[in-house]
Amino acid sequence: MGKLDFLVEEVEALKREGLYTTIRTIGSPQGAWVIVDGKKVLNMCANNYLGFANHPKLKEAAKKAIDEFGVGPAAVRTIAGTMSLHLELEEKLAKFKGAEATISFQSGFNANLATIPAIVGKEDAIFSDELNHASIIDGCRLSRATIIRFAHRDPADLERKLREEGGKYRRKLVITDGVFSMDGDIAPLPEIAEISEKYDALLMVDDAHGEGVLGRGGRGIVDHFGLHGKVHIEVGTLSKAFGVVGGYVAGSKALIEFLKQKARPFLFSSAVTPADVAACIAAVDILTESDELVRKLWDNASYFKKGMVERGFDIGHSETPITPVMLGEAPLAQEFSRRLFEEGIFAQAIGYPTVPRGKARIRVMISATHSREDLDFALDKFEKIGKELGVLRS
Numbered sequence: 001m002g003k004l005d006f007l008v009e010e011v012e013a014l015k016r017e018g019l020y021t022t023i024r025t026i027g028s029p030q031g032a033w034v035i036v037d038g039k040k041v042l043n044m045c046a047n048n049y050l051g052f053a054n055h056p057k058l059k060e061a062a063k064k065a066i067d068e069f070g071v072g073p074a075a076v077r078t079i080a081g082t083m084s085l086h087l088e089l090e091e092k093l094a095k096f097k098g099a100e101a102t103i104s105f106q107s108g109f110n111a112n113l114a115t116i117p118a119i120v121g122k123e124d125a126i127f128s129d130e131l132n133h134a135s136i137i138d139g140c141r142l143s144r145a146t147i148i149r150f151a152h153r154d155p156a157d158l159e160r161k162l163r164e165e166g167g168k169y170r171r172k173l174v175i176t177d178g179v180f181s182m183d184g185d186i187a188p189l190p191e192i193a194e195i196s197e198k199y200d201a202l203l204m205v206d207d208a209h210g211e212g213v214l215g216r217g218g219r220g221i222v223d224h225f226g227l228h229g230k231v232h233i234e235v236g237t238l239s240k241a242f243g244v245v246g247g248y249v250a251g252s253k254a255l256i257e258f259l260k261q262k263a264r265p266f267l268f269s270s271a272v273t274p275a276d277v278a279a280c281i282a283a284v285d286i287l288t289e290s291d292e293l294v295r296k297l298w299d300n301a302s303y304f305k306k307g308m309v310e311r312g313f314d315i316g317h318s319e320t321p322i323t324p325v326m327l328g329e330a331p332l333a334q335e336f337s338r339r340l341f342e343e344g345i346f347a348q349a350i351g352y353p354t355v356p357r358g359k360a361r362i363r364v365m366i367s368a369t370h371s372r373e374d375l376d377f378a379l380d381k382f383e384k385i386g387k388e389l390g391v392l393r394s
């Protein structure tokens with residue numbers, strides 16, 4: 001027996017349980033239709049909400065940045081990696097978000113790993129929604145603070161825990177996803193903000209799936225609820241609606257100044273490339289000028305969701321363009337996804353551990369790039385396979 005045999009055994013176990021992830025290969029730009037493993041299919045699983053991943057203005061900005069700044073920053077931000085482009089992006093993002101300042105990171109995942117351990121430590125407690133994203137969970141663990149989970153979207157449970165346990169710690173940090181990526185539900189942020197204030201806790205929201213989706217012209221969840229100034233730390237990603245790659249934190253000048261000195265991925269991992277940053281700037285410019293794409297996204301989402309409910313699908317309780325098609329057991333979800341692919345639709349099955357056991361689903365991601373014909377095509381195929389596999393409610 002080799003020392004690494006356990007790796008093979010664990011992967012075999014995933015396959016037996018229907019939890020093995022088949023990684024598809026994309027052979028085209030992201031868009032409504034993509035080439036997947038050599039086949040042209042309707043794309044219903046990318047986070048490219050607004051179509052920015054292949055937007056002509058973003059591509060042009062990236063090419064121009066390569067000519068002006070080259071391809072790599074060649075350093076971490078604090079040594080020699082901060083280019084004028086990074087500062088321009090951070091200023092524009094702050095204006096767009098209505099925040100005093102922002103700091104950008106290499107990814108949204110990194111933004112959480114960077115921020116949480118910088119803000120809290122061993123003497124502190126984090127109050128975290130039980131369904132928070134993996135990057136929040138990992139950031140919390142890295143901080144070595146005590147982690148106290150509250151029930152999903154349950155301000156009363158949060159309040160009870162802050163009241164009963166909050167007194168024992170130096171600082172308290174409440175953290176929640178803005179939009180929960182697997183169900184598409186939205187955190188009750190006004191109530192959470194009020195309770196955080198009452199118990200003197202800092203409040204942090206990770207708005208990865210709310211950026212470019214919620215709020216006026218896609219300004220995110222804080223704007224959606226009109227909570228400017230009441231959320232101390234707002235994390236965002238540039239890799240979903242913004243269509244590129246990167247993450248950021250928006251907040252007060254003091255917070256951003258502090259993170260520029262203390263956030264480890266900022267200090268110890270190289271800056272994002274000029275092309276990526278320039279493309280992100282172009283995305284912010286487009287969103288600042290017009291809400292057209294955001295409106296198209298929401299129109300598409302309500303059209304598709306209505307069609308799915310009419311056809312008898314259980315699509316959970318999403319409040320956003322994320323549309324979970326609930327199927328139950330992982331093997332059924334995988335079979336559904338496989339059949340969709342045969343019929344020309346790319347939509348991935350999602351099972352444990354990304355979602356709880358028994359709650360496997362196809363997660364459909366609606367985009368502003370979809371046309372009505374695309375959505376009708378998808379509805380027909382979903383219905384056909386739904387009937388075939390006997391999952392429709394009558």
Ligand SMILES: *Cc1c(COP(=O)(O)O)cnc(C)c1O
Nearest residue numbers: 107108109133135181208237239
């Ligand atoms: C996707 C996601 C992230 C990670 O963002 P990346 O920019 O892809 O690293 C972080 N938090 C939440 C809630 C997410 O959905």
